[in-house]
């Protein structure tokens with residue numbers, strides 16, 4: 418079986434290659450480190466989208482350690498950076514899903530267009546089905562052409578029923594039907610897939626609030642989880658979206674998708690540093706099994722693996 422580490426390692430290959438190679442080439446042959454080397458290091462860290470704040474703290478720390486004679490080589494830098502990233506990620510970054518004591522656990526997925534909400538819904542359904550849980554899916558994207566069919570296909574693939582309505586229907590009414598169906602069918606989990614929405618459009622953000630209000634009428638503490646799904650390969654853009662969504666949609670967790678094939682894996686740290694929200698799952702490919710609960714240690718090791 419693939420370990421978490423090897424999954425992260427293959428997913429984060431490009432981020433890792435960029436970072437490790439850059440550090441090695443900047444500090445590989447130099448006798449003494451100067452301002453230019455540190456500027457290059459700063460640039461290399463920023464290119465993986467770790468963000469200014471995290472980057473500055475890493476560079477300052479490395480400079481301090483070098484001036485004190487504690488570190489000397491590019492591998493020392495890699496080791497220090499790895500340790501620091503672990504510290505940045507150690508605060509409440511991993512929080513396993515707590516399932517409701519009785520009745521369905523309701524999970525609402527939100528995010529901008531194309532961030533990976535429907536795919537994440539399908540992957541989560543698959544993962545939890547394999548754990549023996551019963552999962553119901555709600556197709557609350559009644560807006561985009563073929564969105565409902567896309568979720569129905571995931572339902573067939575993962576052996577989960579899908580509650581859906583007509584295109585153009587009020588997403589809140591589908592959510593209402595879905596919550597009642599989940600209660601009646603004694604589903605363990607209800608995952609609600611929503612339409613992509615730009616975080617800048619107030620009307621669409623209000624629609625999310627309405628979905629939540631309707632859900633609460635049936636289960637007072639639901640949705641138990643509201644996760645923002647962001648496309649990690651968009652780097653700092655993902656961070657901006659996360660900030661705005663957090664301010665207007667009461668999200669309590671993140672799913673960061675498309676970390677495979679991007680060199681911007683550092684965004685995971687930048688987003689957590691900025692928002693202090695737990696990172697629930699990361700997407701490492703398009704397949705059903707390409708999802709994993711976030712694990713900070715495995716993530717940092719994979720980002721710097723040899």
Ligand SMILES: Nc1nc2c(ncn2[C@@H]2O[C@H](COP(=O)(O)OP(=O)(O)OP(=O)(O)O)[C@@H](O)[C@H]2O)c(=O)[nH]1
Nearest residue numbers: 530531532533534535536613674675700701702703
């Ligand atoms: N490589 C990769 N591709 C992904 C991942 N997650 C999703 N995708 C792809 O991203 C594209 C968009 O995914 P969707 O799940 O349809 O995104 P969405 O947020 O539901 O999109 P809208 O409903 O249109 O807003 C699809 O081609 C997915 O296969 C991932 O972790 N890695």
Ligand SMILES: [Mg+2]
Nearest residue numbers: 534535558564
């Ligand atoms: Mg979708």
